[in-house]
Amino acid sequence: MEINEKQITVTSPLLPDLGELNNLLKEIWTAKWITNNGSFHRRLEKELASYLKVPYLSLFTNGTLPLITALQALRITGEVITTPYSFVATTHSLWWNGIKPVFVDIDPSNCGIDPNKIEAAITPKTTAIMPVHCYGKPCDTKAIQEIADKYGLKVIYDAAHAFGVEVDGESILNAGDISTLSFHATKVYNTIEGGAMVIRDEQTKKRIDYLKNFGFAGETTVVAPGINSKMDEVRAAYGILNLKQVDAAISARRKVANRYRESLRDVVGITFFDDMPGVRHNYSYFPIFIDAEKFGRTRDQLYQEMKDANVLGRRYFYPLISEFSTYRGLPSATRENLPEAYKIADSVLCLPMHHDLSEGDVDRVLNFFHK
Numbered sequence: 001m002e003i004n005e006k007q008i009t010v011t012s013p014l015l016p017d018l019g020e021l022n023n024l025l026k027e028i029w030t031a032k033w034i035t036n037n038g039s040f041h042r043r044l045e046k047e048l049a050s051y052l053k054v055p056y057l058s059l060f061t062n063g064t065l066p067l068i069t070a071l072q073a074l075r076i077t078g079e080v081i082t083t084p085y086s087f088v089a090t091t092h093s094l095w096w097n098g099i100k101p102v103f104v105d106i107d108p109s110n111c112g113i114d115p116n117k118i119e120a121a122i123t124p125k126t127t128a129i130m131p132v133h134c135y136g137k138p139c140d141t142k143a144i145q146e147i148a149d150k151y152g153l154k155v156i157y158d159a160a161h162a163f164g165v166e167v168d169g170e171s172i173l174n175a176g177d178i179s180t181l182s183f184h185a186t187k188v189y190n191t192i193e194g195g196a197m198v199i200r201d202e203q204t205k206k207r208i209d210y211l212k213n214f215g216f217a218g219e220t221t222v223v224a225p226g227i228n229s230k231m232d233e234v235r236a237a238y239g240i241l242n243l244k245q246v247d248a249a250i251s252a253r254r255k256v257a258n259r260y261r262e263s264l265r266d267v268v269g270i271t272f273f274d275d276m277p278g279v280r281h282n283y284s285y286f287p288i289f290i291d292a293e294k295f296g297r298t299r300d301q302l303y304q305e306m307k308d309a310n311v312l313g314r315r316y317f318y319p320l321i322s323e324f325s326t327y328r329g330l331p332s333a334t335r336e337n338l339p340e341a342y343k344i345a346d347s348v349l350c351l352p353m354h355h356d357l358s359e360g361d362v363d364r365v366l367n368f369f370h371k
């Protein structure tokens with residue numbers, strides 16, 4: 001294949017119209033209010049809460065700080081049960097709070113933490129569970145909540161992949177005590193860098209707003225050792241514009257997912273997820289799982305073959321978080337404890353998935369499977 005063919009990337013940022021953005025920038029320049037809970041910040045919080053069907057939401061400057069701040073807000077200490085199959089930020093948020101991560105294996109049917117394996121990992125030091133709705137596929141929130149209630153644990157969902165995901169018309173973001181979102185450039189909905197925390201009640205929302213602004217609860221009162229994680233007006237304005245086009249972007253992604261599925265369904269050695277009944281998916285990623293023996297090529301061979309032809313897949317998530325130097329010494333980080341997570345990490349490849357893929361682009365990806 002000619003190497004100068006256009007590069008197909010695994011993701012591509014959803015960008016607002018430049019003219020419309022410029023109009024909003026003019027408003028910001030006129031107001032001379034560029035951060036600290038300005039009018040675009042307040043407006044985006046309201047619009048997002050309404051779009052996502054959640055009671056309260058607090059904007060953050062990225063998707064990692066709401067994780068760190070949620071643990072602070074709920075005063076989580078000791079040990080937290082979490083998944084090794086995620087982006088490193090999930091576990092890093094525990095480390096930054098001095099909390100010991102306890103890894104539990106995943107359920108290969110949704111790549112989320114396996115509720116059946118949680119109880120065995122609970123000790124007297126366990127204070128919370130931090131699951132991830134991996135690829136935007138809903139965790140078994142009911143089973144997780146039952147365990148949490150039985151043992152008096154908090155549940156914080158890293159919902160970075162789950163923007164707009166609903167189960168039977170209800171937002172998945174309403175599960176647990178707190179959910180966090182990332183609006184990073186690579187996600188379904190982005191504010192360049194950005195994120196949010198989804199909160200159940202007004203009082204906690206107030207506390208979170210203090211915590212993300214150094215703990216200030218007034219001009220001269222600091223109520224907690226807060227951090228600075230405020231979103232500025234420029235990115236809030238950008239976010240307001242992107243929210244108007246996110247549904248169209250999700251539809252475009254659905255089309256890509258359906259073409260992939262149609263074409264890959266009868267390829268021996270390749271498996272993937274179908275839509276779940278009653279779920280509004282966001283098609284944030286399109287992971288496939290490769291059985292090298294049946295497919296005739298290994299995952300890494302396929303990955304490299306695509307890369308050589310300027311088609312970029314991503315081994316997401318590989319390696320497991322539990323394999324990184326910070327965490328590999330933990331008692332729960334062993335291969336014996338995480339057999340399904342290892343299997344999935346060694347076989348997964350995320351195919352290019354974004355709103356801007358043409359039919360020709362999708363054909364170029366699919367050609368690697370039909371030789």
Ligand SMILES: *Cc1c(COP(=O)(O)O)cnc(C)c1O
Nearest residue numbers: 062063064087089090160182184
């Ligand atoms: C992207 C992501 C984050 C981190 O979000 P940032 O906005 O990049 O800080 C956290 N967890 C998961 C699962 C993610 O995919």
